[in-house]
Amino acid sequence: MISDLTSPDAGTAPGEGPAPNRSRFGYAAVALLLAGIVLGAAIGLLVPRFRTPGTDSVEAGFLRDMSTHHAQAVEMAMIAHAGSDTPGIVTLAADIATTQQAQIGYMQSWLRDWGLDPTGRDQPMAWMPDAAGSVVNGLMPGMATPEQLASLRKATGRDLDVQFLTLMRAHHLGGIHMAQEAEKLSDNKDVDWLAGSMVAAQQGEIQLIDDLLEQVRAS
Incomplete structure (x- = not known):
């Protein structure tokens, strides 16, 4: 979980000062102390935003x-x-659906905690330097086209298995690329952790997808 930052103690009010005939140095010291208190309070309010x-x-x-x-x-x-109808694919699909839906929950929750719009107005991949060309027809790396999704919805049997595994393999490769870049560029430990978790999980699932594809094609 993201830890909350608390404001530093603004300090206590200065005690009784010296006799009324203070030197100019004494007045300057008091002024600096008060300025420090004000600045400390301001930094305490601003640091979480930074x-x-x-x-x-x-x-x-x-x-x-x-x-x-x-x-x-x-x-x-x-x-x-x-x-x-393939048990291994049914299990894999369930794992992907539950894991990635949970990760969506993390991501949307963090955006809300930061007071940010969950969708934003930037073009896809605008956060990644040198990402020109990685978005094709509005689709991020690895994403299936509307036509591919329509075909997957209509498919049955072996054809469904092959289409799903092929599309998900490409989807994972694109997701891994995005997560690796985020982990490299981000300064937020929670985002780094999540991106690293995505990379590890999806790399493992690609190996499983390859094994299942080989089995399905051989059947």
């Missing part, structure tokens, strides 16, 4: 884009879970 990712940050852009990316993976997984 450390909380802004709407144009890498972290916000990644969480918004990956929420959209994950939502498509959940949709494809649910189609396969409902339509496949």
Whole structure:
């Protein structure tokens, strides 16, 4: 969980001063002390804002884009879970759907905690330097086209299995690329942790997908 930052103690009011005939040095010292108290209070209020990712940050852009990316993976997984007769694929689809839906929950919750719009107004992948060309027809890396999704919804049997595994493999490769870049660019430990978890999980699932594809094609 993201820890809350608390404001530093603004200090206590200075005690009784010296006799009325203070030197100019004494007045300057008091003025500096008061200025320090005011500055300390101001920093206490502002530091959380400095450390909380802004709407144009890498972290916000990644969480918004990956929420959209994950939502498509959940949709494809649910189609396969409902339509496949292959136990291994049914299990994989359930794992993908539950894991990525939970991660969407993390990401949307963090955006709300930061006081940010969950969708934003930037173009997809705007948070990643040199991302030109990675978005094709509005789709982020690895995402299935509307035509591919329509075909997956209509597919049955072996055809459904092959389409799902092929699309999900490409989807995972695109997601891994995005997560690796986010982990490299982000300064937020929670985002780094989540991005690293995504990379590890999806790399493992790609190996499983390859094994299942080999089995399905051989059947």
